[in-house]
Amino acid sequence: xxxxxxxxxxxxxxxxxxxxxxxxxxFLLFKKFWDKGYIFAKTCSIFILSYFLxxxxxxxxxxFTLPCIYFIITIYAAINFYLFIKNKLYFKSLFKKHWxxxxxxxxxxxxxxxxxSYVRGFAPDIEGLEKFMDWGxxxxxxxxxxxxxxxxxxxxxxxxxxxxxHLVFAFLTKFSGIASAITYNLSIxxxxxxxxxxxxxxxxxxxxxxxxKPIFRLYFVGGLLSAFLLTFGGNLHLxxxxxxxxxxxxxxxxxxxxxxxxxxxxxxxxxxxxxTDKTIHEFPMYSFVVADxxxxxxxxxxxxxxxxxxxxxxxxxxxLKSYFFLPAGFLLSLAYMTNAWDFAVYGLxxxxxxxxxxxxxxxTIFSGLxxxxxxxxxxxxxxxxxxxxxxxxxxSDARSPLYQLFVLYGGFWLISLPFISYFFKNFRSKKxxxxxxxxxxxxxxxxxxxxxxxxxxxxxxxxxxYRRANTMFKLVYQAFIMYSLIAGYIFIRLRHSFAYxxxxxxxxxxxxxxxxxxxxSYYGLKEYKSLWGLxxxxxxxPDNLAAINWLNNNISGQPHIVEAVGDSYTTFNQxxxxxxxxxxxxxxxxxWLWRGGYDAPAARQNEVExxxxxxxxxxxxxxxxxxQIKYIIxxxxxxxxxxxxxxxxxDLVDAKVVFESGQTRIYQLP
Numbered sequence: 001x002x003x004x005x006x007x008x009x010x011x012x013x014x015x016x017x018x019x020x021x022x023x024x025x026x027f028l029l030f031k032k033f034w035d036k037g038y039i040f041a042k043t044c045s046i047f048i049l050s051y052f053l054x055x056x057x058x059x060x061x062x063x064f065t066l067p068c069i070y071f072i073i074t075i076y077a078a079i080n081f082y083l084f085i086k087n088k089l090y091f092k093s094l095f096k097k098h099w100x101x102x103x104x105x106x107x108x109x110x111x112x113x114x115x116x117s118y119v120r121g122f123a124p125d126i127e128g129l130e131k132f133m134d135w136g137x138x139x140x141x142x143x144x145x146x147x148x149x150x151x152x153x154x155x156x157x158x159x160x161x162x163x164x165x166h167l168v169f170a171f172l173t174k175f176s177g178i179a180s181a182i183t184y185n186l187s188i189x190x191x192x193x194x195x196x197x198x199x200x201x202x203x204x205x206x207x208x209x210x211x212x213k214p215i216f217r218l219y220f221v222g223g224l225l226s227a228f229l230l231t232f233g234g235n236l237h238l239x240x241x242x243x244x245x246x247x248x249x250x251x252x253x254x255x256x257x258x259x260x261x262x263x264x265x266x267x268x269x270x271x272x273x274x275x276t277d278k279t280i281h282e283f284p285m286y287s288f289v290v291a292d293x294x295x296x297x298x299x300x301x302x303x304x305x306x307x308x309x310x311x312x313x314x315x316x317x318x319x320l321k322s323y324f325f326l327p328a329g330f331l332l333s334l335a336y337m338t339n340a341w342d343f344a345v346y347g348l349x350x351x352x353x354x355x356x357x358x359x360x361x362x363x364t365i366f367s368g369l370x371x372x373x374x375x376x377x378x379x380x381x382x383x384x385x386x387x388x389x390x391x392x393x394x395x396s397d398a399r400s401p402l403y404q405l406f407v408l409y410g411g412f413w414l415i416s417l418p419f420i421s422y423f424f425k426n427f428r429s430k431k432x433x434x435x436x437x438x439x440x441x442x443x444x445x446x447x448x449x450x451x452x453x454x455x456x457x458x459x460x461x462x463x464x465x466y467r468r469a470n471t472m473f474k475l476v477y478q479a480f481i482m483y484s485l486i487a488g489y490i491f492i493r494l495r496h497s498f499a500y501x502x503x504x505x506x507x508x509x510x511x512x513x514x515x516x517x518x519x520x521s522y523y524g525l526k527e528y529k530s531l532w533g534l535x536x537x538x539x540x541x542p543d544n545l546a547a548i549n550w551l552n553n554n555i556s557g558q559p560h561i562v563e564a565v566g567d568s569y570t571t572f573n574q575x576x577x578x579x580x581x582x583x584x585x586x587x588x589x590x591x592w593l594w595r596g597g598y599d600a601p602a603a604r605q606n607e608v609e610x611x612x613x614x615x616x617x618x619x620x621x622x623x624x625x626x627x628q629i630k631y632i633i634x635x636x637x638x639x640x641x642x643x644x645x646x647x648x649x650x651d652l653v654d655a656k657v658v659f660e661s662g663q664t665r666i667y668q669l670p
Contacts, residue, residue: 001118004531008117008189010176010177012110012113016106021041021073021076022044023080024083025083026040027091028087029309030205032315033205033208034214034219035101036102037201037205038098039201040198042109042301043304044305046168049072049076050167053072053147055381057145057146058381058384063146064141064146066174066175069175105201108200112189112231113190113193116288117185120189121528122525122526122527122529123522124185124530124535127571129290130292130294131291133587134293134294135180135577136573136576136586137159138173138180138183138293138580139152139170139577139580140152140159140580142170143579143580143581148386149167152577152580152582152583153582154591154604155582155585156627160594162336162339164334164338165298165299165338166298169190169293181578184533185291185533187293188288188291188293191297191298191301192231195300198308199223199230199231199485201223202311203222203486205311206222206486207219209434209435219492221488222489225508226484229484229512231284232285233283234285234286234511234512234513235265235411235514236408236410236507237264238265238510239510240407241264242257261521265286266281266286269472270398270400276398277398278465278466278469279466279473280466280470280473281476282477283477284480295338295339296339296341296473296477298339299335299339302334302338303345303481304481306328306332307485310350310353311353311438313328314358314434315357315435325371325374326374329371329372329377329378333375333378341478347368347371347372347375352441353442354367356438357441389460389594390458391459393458394457394467395456396453396455396456396468398468405450409450411507412484412487414503415504416483416487418494418500419490419494423436423440439489442482445482446480450476453475457470457471460593461592541636541637542662543636543662546659546661547633547659551659551666555631560628560631561576561579561630562608563575563638564637564638564640565604566586567588568590569587571637573586584608584629585604588602607627609642611623612638613644617652620653621653631667631668632666634663634665635665639663647665650667
């Protein structure tokens, strides 16, 4: 761990410097917050700067290089410095009065960053699930001069996916100067840290807004309760499964606990043997454990930032309320480019919260339409190079058993229903505040997100048994976030009831117990390795790792390569993944999804097979020329896929060996 501390500290220092740039903007935006929104400066800086890099790169105004990054940072710093000078007295008094608060949140973020970096060090390999895809996107972005980044698994085309979150971490990787095989794991820890402290900030400020006089312990405790539930909480599946095992199999508690398999909490509905309606219902803790740098996880800090902005905008008495649709549209555009579903999800929250807080129908409609217009405008540079993958809307022909929904979300329902009762009981009294309406809007939105997959789903390429899996996954993930964020608020509002405190404590303990089982099961926590994510290649494919290192050290730009085509979720296409150099065809099912059909990826797969198996040199050369291939990879995965491969055949297309290690060779074409 000590050897990795320099990377963690350098990474944190990079984040701290970038966040410092946004403090004037954040302090003006969150004047009403007790902590002045300090932690949101990190999210603000990395997403705004990445957006500037994206747009300028798409229009080929600047390149994705350090000098251009420094230039954009300088411009952004100058804008915020102007805000500082214009409000100098306010900012000076702010730092003098609140520096302890800022220090506390910075230390809290650093501790969570350290904690999850340490946990990742027990199983740091960038292997399994979606890791090849996610890291490949980062590496492709790192090699890009302009944007959109090249698809490392579809040579000649750009990435047709929501890659903005990956670009954010590519930007941080380049700015920090740390190798991407290490920053992959630091990125997971960063999202974990930002999730915890951002959740703490938002919830504590919701509570703070309801107090007649500041009572630190109330908003501090409430903020921490939500932060823990959001970041490290699970659901009631653990308690349900262990209890069921003890009753049906007559096992004791220790034995039943030892047999618990943590992914079952995310694969529960429809996984009975006789069902054909399998679903996915993940949540942040599961994401942090399995550590895919995927869009739904990358977007967590941003959507919390959006909710904080929405709250302060709707409840502010300043002029911000009159034109907040512009920044709202901007933030929703960032969410869309990171995880497209979040535009619809938080657009729904925008509408419900705006109406409930302001109680004005037509102004809500008007501001909503303007927000959509600005969302479209800010998203346009990305959308010009992106084709949506949805195939239409279908009515659900399956229903989730109510008891299974209760196992997944019943804990949140139990601690939320008393708030609904409290709200309507005091509906006409002064006890109900604008914050209560905002919290109710979050509660209603989260519940709608759970109901939607029971009515309809977005059709995609998933097989029939998983037809509504992706829709449920993307919606209930956000529902979990919303429920968690309001939990601490509701606890403080209803804290005077002993029965409620007892009920909340049980749910809190049950949910938090998941983190112990999941972390212990996945990581073991017995032998710390490092933050370097390529140990699995060093062990299983050392010659390929040597080839990867050679390519990364000697090849600039993004010349095209060819390697064996592999199925999704395998260790095929590791060269393109680890270098960002585009191959003709990579994980074929993923490209099937991204390209909106199977025919084109399948045709490329056949052409790659011809390259490695055909004895007709003219046919091989024709395909190599078609895709402008510069390097041919011959290694363990190629021999595995094409057992009759004779590498000497490449002499006939004038290819020469430029690298060799064991059975792995890299051929360069003229």
